[in-house]
Amino acid sequence: MNVANSSAMGIVTLLYYLGTVFLATLLGIFLVLMIHPGDPRLSSGAAAVEPQKLSAVDTILDLIRNMFPENIVVASFERSQTIQRKSVIIMENATEFEITRDVSRQRGINII
Incomplete structure (x- = not known):
């Protein structure tokens, strides 16, 4: 491969990588805003269970x-x-x- 083809392939690869990282980041932010993981209000109906004391x-x-x-x-x-x-x-x-x-x-x- 010559230098022109290698640089074009490198640029396309870099753009593909940055695009997928950007989409994954947006998807992660969207899911966190929709699901609210760790929100204590979502588990307020759960009964408190006394932990067992095992050896x-x-x-x-x-x-x-x-x-x-x-x-x-x-x-x-x-x-x-x-x-x-x-x-x-x-x-x-x-x-x-x-x-x-x-x-x-x-x-x-x-x-x-």
Whole structure:
């Protein structure tokens, strides 16, 4: 290729790149203005959920469990998670709490 063809191809490539970047920027700004991601008014109807207090061992075991899923298709949209259930045991002169841990499937992407 000679210099004239190379410079013409370089200019066309640069214009194409700048045009696509400009359109992507406009599309991003438009979508942010329309969707309002992170707007607290959109999630005001959601109930406050008390976070579970799991130990580090439970979390690490959940990670290991999610690394080797039972079903590869289900693993793409669900994940294993340890859930603590607290039950009250009322005895004659005392009240005790029994904490049981169950592994259940939660909606969400199975990622580490």
